[in-house]
Amino acid sequence: MEHAGLVVIGAGQSDLATAALAPRHGFTRILALEAAAEPGGSWPRYxxxxxxxxxxxxxxxxxxxxxxxxxxxxxxxxxxxxxxDYANRLPADIHTSTTFT
Structure with missing residues (x-):
């Protein structure tokens, strides 16, 4: 089990923006959980x-x-x-192919 100050569910546009802005609000350990094989929300499948x-x-x-x-x-x-590219620059650990319940 990992510990995080903020867990973001997904790695689409709004999720990535949330992870990018989180340090401005004091979050230092940011974890994003994405069910797809890569960040980007639905865009890769359109x-x-x-x-x-x-x-x-x-x-x-x-x-x-x-x-x-x-x-x-x-x-x-x-x-x-x-x-x-945006996801690669974030101060967040992004776990792809990961589901959340």
Whole structure:
């Protein structure tokens, strides 16, 4: 059993943003539990041609700008890559292929 100051259930966009902002609120040991094989929520499983509904300039998560031209609409694989990179920079232990009851 691990001990954590904060346990985040999932590693999708909102979960990753929560883990990123948690140290600002005093949490030092952050654990994220993700059922899928990688961080990114449902994005890796969506259809290839899916794009964000908003431009990249409005799609950044806290502390990391979405790369590329700010007025373009990123495609699925770009979002998946961004979320993967974002997760790797977090001050959290992310456990993938892990279910929680």
């Amino acid at each position: 259809y290839d041609s899916l794009t964000l509904f908003s431009p990249a300039r409005y799609s950044s998560l806290p502390g990391m700008r979405f790369p590329g031209a700010p007025d373009r609409y990123p495609r699925r694989d770009e979002v998946v890559g961004y979320l993967r």
